[in-house]
Amino acid sequence: MVTLVSYLLVFVSLLLAVPAVLLAVEVMAALTLRRAGTTGYTKRHIRQSTAVTAVLVPAHNEGVGILSTIADIKSQLFSSDRLLVVADNCSDDTASITEATGTEVVQRDEPGRLGKGYALDFGLKHLSLNPPDIVVIIDADCRIDEGAIERLTTACIATGQPVQGLDLMTAPNKSPINYRVAEFAWRIKNWVRPLGLNHLALPCQLMGTGMAFPWPLIRSANLATGSIVEDLKLGLDLAQSGAAPIFCPAARVTSQFPQSLAGAKNQRKRWEEGHISLILSIVPRYILESIAHKNLNLLVLTLDTAIPPLSLLVLLLVGMMSIAAAAALVGMTPVPFVISLAAIVFFALAIFLSWLKFGRDILPPSAFGSIVPYILGKIPIYRQLLSGKRPSSWTRTDRN
Numbered sequence: 001m002v003t004l005v006s007y008l009l010v011f012v013s014l015l016l017a018v019p020a021v022l023l024a025v026e027v028m029a030a031l032t033l034r035r036a037g038t039t040g041y042t043k044r045h046i047r048q049s050t051a052v053t054a055v056l057v058p059a060h061n062e063g064v065g066i067l068s069t070i071a072d073i074k075s076q077l078f079s080s081d082r083l084l085v086v087a088d089n090c091s092d093d094t095a096s097i098t099e100a101t102g103t104e105v106v107q108r109d110e111p112g113r114l115g116k117g118y119a120l121d122f123g124l125k126h127l128s129l130n131p132p133d134i135v136v137i138i139d140a141d142c143r144i145d146e147g148a149i150e151r152l153t154t155a156c157i158a159t160g161q162p163v164q165g166l167d168l169m170t171a172p173n174k175s176p177i178n179y180r181v182a183e184f185a186w187r188i189k190n191w192v193r194p195l196g197l198n199h200l201a202l203p204c205q206l207m208g209t210g211m212a213f214p215w216p217l218i219r220s221a222n223l224a225t226g227s228i229v230e231d232l233k234l235g236l237d238l239a240q241s242g243a244a245p246i247f248c249p250a251a252r253v254t255s256q257f258p259q260s261l262a263g264a265k266n267q268r269k270r271w272e273e274g275h276i277s278l279i280l281s282i283v284p285r286y287i288l289e290s291i292a293h294k295n296l297n298l299l300v301l302t303l304d305t306a307i308p309p310l311s312l313l314v315l316l317l318v319g320m321m322s323i324a325a326a327a328a329l330v331g332m333t334p335v336p337f338v339i340s341l342a343a344i345v346f347f348a349l350a351i352f353l354s355w356l357k358f359g360r361d362i363l364p365p366s367a368f369g370s371i372v373p374y375i376l377g378k379i380p381i382y383r384q385l386l387s388g389k390r391p392s393s394w395t396r397t398d399r400n
Contacts, residue, residue: 002332009324009336016320017343019307020350026304027188027350029196031357053153054082054132058119059140063094070101072144084127085140088119094140115226116208124219133157135218139209142253151251152212162217162238165210165251166191171362172259177370178377179257182268184359185310192354193304194247203244203297205304206235210253217243229274236286236301244297269381272309276385279306310351311378317344 171179194204324336
C-alpha cells in the first residue's frame with residue numbers, strides 16, 4: 001500500500017510539474033529568443049491587394065461604450081471594407097446607437113441560444129451573402145491601436161493562416177492593487193506566453209478579439225455554441241485542421257477591467273471556470289489525437305491550454321509539495337517532494353522574469369504582498385467548480 005501511494009504521489013507531482021515547466025519555457029523563449037514575425041508588412045502591401053476585409057463586432061448590451069470601438073474601426077478601414085455589428089439579444093439601445101453612426105447592423109433575438117459564438121455565427125451567415133476575403137473579429141468594448149486592423153489583415157493575407165493580435169486588459173484608474181495583479185497575470189497569458197511560442201515558430205491561442213481569418217477557414221468553423229471560451233476551442237479546432245493561429249503582437253487591442261468589484265469578480269470567475277472546464281473536457285482527447293496524427297501544432301496548443309490559471313496552478317503546486325513533504329516525513333520516497341519543489345522554482349522563476357520585463361510598470365515591488373491574498377481569493381471559484389457548477393453563457397459584464 002505504501003508503495004502504491006508513493007507511485008501515485010510521483011505521478012501526480014510529475015503531472016503538475018508539466019504546466020510549470022511549459023510556462024517557464026514559454027517565458028524564457030519570450031525573453032531570450034528573437035524571430036522575424038508577421039509584423040513587417042506596411043500599408044503599401046494592403047493597398048496593392050484587392051482583398052476585401054469585413055470587421056465583425058458581436059455586441060450584447062454594449063450601447064454605453066460601442067461608439068468608441070466603432071470610431072476606432074472606421075478610421076482604419078478602406079473604402080472596399082465592411083463593418084458589421086451583430087446586436088445580439090440586446091435589451092438596450094445597442095442597435096439604434098450603431099445605426100445612427102451609419103454602420104451596418106443586424107439584430108438577433110434568440111433568448112434560448114445565448115453566447116458569443118451564436119452571435120458570430122449569425123454575423124458570418126449575413127456576410128456570406130457577399131463574402132469578404134478576410135474577417136476580423138473585434139469585441140464591442142475594445143479600443144484598437146492605430147494600424148492594428150491593417151497588420152492583422154496583411155499578416156492573414158501573407159500567411160493564409162488565422163492571426164491573433166495582442167489582446168490586453170487594463171486596470172481602471174485608482175483601482176485596488178488586486179486589479180494590477182490581475183492585469184499582470186493577463187499580460188503573462190496574452191502577451192508573454194504567445195510571444196514565447198511565436199519566437200519558437202509555434203502557434204498561439206485565439207483570445208476572442210483582435211483576430212483575423214481567411215474567409216474559407218472562418219466560414220467552415222463551428223461557432224454556434226454557448227461556450228464562454230469559444231476562442232480557445234476554435235484555436236484548437238483550427239490547429240486540428242492544419243490551420244493553427246499565429247501571433248501578431250504589433251496589432252494591439254485593449255479593453256478595461258470592470259470598475260465595480262462585483263463586475264470584476266464575476267468576469268474573472270466566468271473566464272477561469274470556462275478555461276478549467278475546457279481543460280477537463282477536451283485536453284486529454286486532443287493530446288492523444290495530436291500524437292496519433294503527428295500534429296505538432298495541435299499538441300503545442302493543447303499543452304498550452306492545459307496550463308491552468310496561474311492562481312490555481314500555484315495552489316496545486318504548493319498543495320502537492322505539502323502533501324509530498326508530509327509523506328517523506330513518515331518514511332515514503334522524497335521524490336515527489338523534490339519534483340514539486342523544482343516545479344515551484346520553475347514557476348516562480350517564470351513569474352519573476354515576466355515581471356522584470358513586462359510587469360514593473362504596473363506592479364511595483366511594494367505590491368508583492370497583495371499577490372497571496374489575490375490567490376487565496378480565488379479558492380471559492382475553484383471550490384464552486386469542484387461542486388459541479390458550470391459557467392453560465394454570454395453575459396455582459398457589469399462595468400459600473
